[in-house]
Amino acid sequence: MTRQRIAFQGELGANSHEACSSHFPEMEPVPHASFEDAFEAVKSGDCQLGMIPVENSIAGRVADVHHLLPSSGLKIIGERFKAIHFQLMANPGAKLENITTAMSMPIALGQCRRTLRRLKLKTEATGDTAGAAKMLAERPDPTRAALSPALAAEIYGLEILLRDVEDEHSNTTRFLVMTADPKPPPPPFTAPCVTSFIFRVKNLPAALYKALGGFATNGVNMTKLESYMENGAFTATFFYSEVDGRPEDINLARAFEELSFFSERFEILGVYPADPFRAK
Known part of the structure; x- marks a missing residue:
């Protein structure tokens, strides 16, 4: 039986390779020179999953990855945290x-x-x-x-x-698990979940303030909000965000309804179980 394959960026032996082997030992890790190549390998079906680093507790977000997520055509189905040792x-x-x-x-x-x-x-x-x-x-x-x-x-x-010569031994990288399945199975209802999405607000006064108001009034915990420039324009109107919960939760559904009213683009990139590491 042919092993399923999981794509990562970097050479064999990279931290991403270790993450693949640790969290998906039954799959064959496949190295790629760039994040674009890793995304394409999943999109084309050459690999069934992708393991992509998005942020590090010391260095911050991984450059370029969030720009690639919306255009990749992939969905997020999981997150994994890995202690980084050099x-x-x-x-x-x-x-x-x-x-x-x-x-x-x-x-x-x-x-x-x-x-x-x-x-x-x-x-x-x-x-x-x-x-x-x-x-x-x-x-x-x-x-x-x-x-x-x-x-x-x-x-x-x-x-x-x-061994272990890193300055901070709490050094941790967060990875996202990606699939080409446009409608992956929903996570089990027993698990706390994270929803990742992107949006671009309308060109209106206080549009961002109004778009985010629904999360506050509905008691939704927003754990990440990052802005990005698009097409070289110096206007930070494109956002990547993560919240606790599922889109079908009534509070989150109401928050998304309000967000959509003040946004010209809104897309959910994935709904997935929160890694137990978050509780540590």
């Missing part, structure tokens, strides 16, 4: 005292700043954490190390010199 790894036989340069993507280098300064290491930016490990494996250098997830050391045959 390992300082090098070619077999390399010694920590001989390392002069650490390679990784800029966000990872920034999240390990204290360790890098303590070791007096120069930094070199790469496009991907696991990509740094792959590069080191392909071009061995006893003076260079990669900051990558532990899985990357296993895949590329590197040795871990220092």
Whole structure:
């Protein structure tokens, strides 16, 4: 029987790869060079699901992802949280005292700043954490190390010199699980749920204030509201938002009715169970 496939952005061994393996061990993780490629793999049916990072507790939202969500044609069916740990790894036989340069993507280098300064290491930016490990494996250098997830050391045959070198051990990334099914099965009614949606308000005075008023008056908890520019225009009228509850809940249904009245575009991107991590 052929295994189902789950798409992620990055090289094998990336944090997204670890997230796929941890939460969907029965599926085959499939790497893609860009978020667009990962979305397209799900849309085309090459992969049945996508695992996409959207925000990090230290670095904030992942650039570009929210811009791609509305145009992807995909639906959100789940969320997963993953603790992020970075390992300082090098070619077999390399010694920590001989390392002069650490390679990784800029966000990872920034999240390990204290360790890098303590070791007096120069930094070199790469496009991907696991990509740094792959590069080191392909071009061995006893003076260079990669900051990558532990899985990357296993895949590329590197040795871990220092473990868990991130500055904040509470470092966590939130992932969204995506499907091409336009009408996925609803989540079980026993589970607390999150609804993700986008909207663009009408060009009217106080339109945003009025559009959001229904959530307050109906007691709906809005956990996220982010604005985005569209088509290079310097007018922040496009919004991505998340709320607790399901669209069929009477309070949320009334809030969405009021929102729609003051919006020229409104689209629900997904209704999915809230990850238990939220309660921690």
